[in-house]
Structures are given as structure tokens and as C-alpha cells.
Amino acid sequence: MFEECTKVDALVEILQRWLGTPPDVAVVLGSGWKERAQGLLENTEEIDLRGLDNWPTPAVAGHGASLVLGTLPASEKGPQRRVALCEGRVHCYEGRPIAEVVRGVRALCRWGTPHMLLLNAAGSLRGDWQPGTLMALTDHINFGLPNPLTGGQNCGIGPEFVNLVDLYSPAWRERLIAAQPQVEQGIYVAMPGPSYETPAEVQLLRQLGADAVGMSTVPEAIAAKALGAEVLAMSMMTNLAAGLEGSQPSHEEVLETAQAHGEAAAEALAAALHAAGA
Numbered sequence: 224m225f226e227e228c229t230k231v232d233a234l235v236e237i238l239q240r241w242l243g244t245p246p247d248v249a250v251v252l253g254s255g256w257k258e259r260a261q262g263l264l265e266n267t268e269e270i271d272l273r274g275l276d277n278w279p280t281p282a283v284a285g286h287g288a289s290l291v292l293g294t295l296p297a298s299e300k301g302p303q304r305r306v307a308l309c310e311g312r313v314h315c316y317e318g319r320p321i322a323e324v325v326r327g328v329r330a331l332c333r334w335g336t337p338h339m340l341l342l343n344a345a346g347s348l349r350g351d352w353q354p355g356t357l358m359a360l361t362d363h364i365n366f367g368l369p370n371p372l373t374g375g376q377n378c379g380i381g382p383e384f385v386n387l388v389d390l391y392s393p394a395w396r397e398r399l400i401a402a403q404p405q406v407e408q409g410i411y412v413a414m415p416g417p418s419y420e421t422p423a424e425v426q427l428l429r430q431l432g433a434d435a436v437g438m439s440t441v442p443e444a445i446a447a448k449a450l451g452a453e454v455l456a457m458s459m460m461t462n463l464a465a466g467l468e469g470s471q472p473s474h475e476e477v478l479e480t481a482q483a484h485g486e487a488a489a490e491a492l493a494a495a496l497h498a499a500g501a
């Protein structure tokens with residue numbers, strides 16, 4: 224894994240050289256979230272990630288390929304935050320090795336970013352959480368995404384046997400919920416995708432006690448925690464999971480729902496950023 228470590232370190236050097244000191248919070252904007260962050264930050268600087276050799280850039284519709292650094296201004300809603308927005312992510316289902324899936328997150332953490340906010344789109348496993356519902360993750364069940372720490376991939380930093388109790392920071396989440404009480408809390412189950420689940424799988428996942436199903440976030444959360452970052456993750460329910468009330472999920476529906484509920488999501492995103500750190 225020496226080679227992977229070299230790639231991460233090379234990216235850290237570029238971030239330091241181009242952007243200086245690390246931000247207070249870095250955000251990975253998943254499907255449907257890129258537009259929610261528009262106009263959020265002031266005094267922005269942007270790096271086109273496609274110009275960086277080793278930063279794997281997203282190919283999925285709804286994901287961007289820039290890293291934007293800027294300031295979320297102080298307001299009555301909370302203090303100023305310096306923020307790095309990663310406009311998209313790469314997924315295992317794109318055929319990417321797990322080291323590539325988490326490389327950007329590792330670089331942001333090794334740069335010194337103390338708080339990592341991971342956003343995604345998910346299918347709701349609950350009839351009472353209709354599309355548009357936002358959920359802060361309390362925990363996850365990993366049902367098929369690789370663990371990024373396998374094979375000593377943590378670049379020799381920190382333990383491999385990472386304790387995942389409170390992986391999703393309870394303190395950060397509580398501050399978010401205090402500011403945005405309509406944000407629900409629940410368990411995210413990660414599936415490999417890219418096909419959506421079968422209705423039978425959806426029934427099984429419901430019986431296991433999961434609240435939302437998606438195809439991302441878990442490897443990034445583990446990699447960030449292993450490097451000492453505080454992690455918060457939030458899902459937007461963009462559809463009812465397959466078969467619930469006759470649901471036939473599609474990527475178009477995911478993007479359309481995210482658009483339709485964009486204002487509430489943008490507000491929750493800003494609140495999550497203000498809530499990072501005491």
C-alpha cells in the first residue's frame with residue numbers, strides 16, 4: 224500500500240500549495256446535492272479535479288468534478304466556517320477500487336480537515352418517510368461495499384481495527400437536529416449497486432431495522448474516522464425503496480426529487496456546516 228500512500232500525500236501537497244491551510248469542514252456532495260450548495264460560500268477558489276492526476280473524478284450524472292474552497296458567513300444561524308466542497312464522489316459500482324473511492328476523503332483528512340460531512344441520496348425503507356425526507360445517519364449496516372482499511376490501506380497511520388461505535392458523531396448530529404428538528408435520524412444500509420434492490424431485498428432490509436438504503440458513504444466514513452476526522456452523514460430520501468407502494472426507482476427520479484426538495488436540503492446543509500465544532 225506504499226503506492227497508495229504516495230498518491231494521497233501528493234494530493235495533500237497540492238491542496239496545501241494551492242489552497243493553504245485546511246478548512247474547518249469538508250463536504251462530499253452525493254447525488255442531487257451539488258446544486259444544493261450553490262451560492263452557499265463566499266470568496267471561493269475552485270480546483271478542477273480532472274486536472275489532478277490521481278484524484279479520481281466522478282462520472283455519474285448529478286456529480287461534479289470540482290473542489291470549491293470558500294467561507295460560509297456567520298449569521299444568526301451559526302458561526303463562520305471555512306469549507307471545502309467536493310462536488311461529487313466516485314463509487315465502487317463504477318468499477319473503482321476502494322482505494323480510489325476514498326482517496327479524496329483521505330487527502331482532505333491528511334491535509335488536516337477536522338470535520339467530514341458526507342451527503343448522499345437514498346431510498347426510504349419506511350412508508351412514513353416520503354421522498355424529500357432528510358435523515359442524519361446514527362449508524363450503518365454494510366451489506367457489500369469493501370472496507371477501505373483492508374490490506375493495510377490506511378497508509379500505516381492509526382489502527383486498522385478501528386472502533387466504529389459513534390462513527391457518526393452524536394455531538395455534531397445533536398447540534399444539527401437542534402437547529403433543524405425536521406431532520407430525521409436513522410440507520411443507513413449500504414448495498415453495492417448499481418442496480419437498485421429487489422423488492423425482496425427491501426423487505427429483508429426493513430426487517431433488519433434499517434431506515435434508508437444507498438450505495439455509498441460507508442467506506443468514506445470509515446476512512447475518515449480511521450484518520451481521526453469527526454464524521455457526519457446525511458441522506459435525502461429521493462424515492463421509496465423498490466416495491467414499496469409500487470416504487471420503481473430510477474436515477475432520474477433521484478435527481479428530480481433532490482431538485483424538488485432543494486430548498487430544505489440547502490438549509491439543512493448550511494445548518495450541518497454551522498453545527499460542525501462547538
Ligand code: HPA
Pocket residue numbers: 344345346347414419420436437438461462463464465472477
Ligand atoms: N437504493 C439504493 N440507492 C439509492 C436509492 C435506492 O432506492 N435511491 C437513491 N440511492
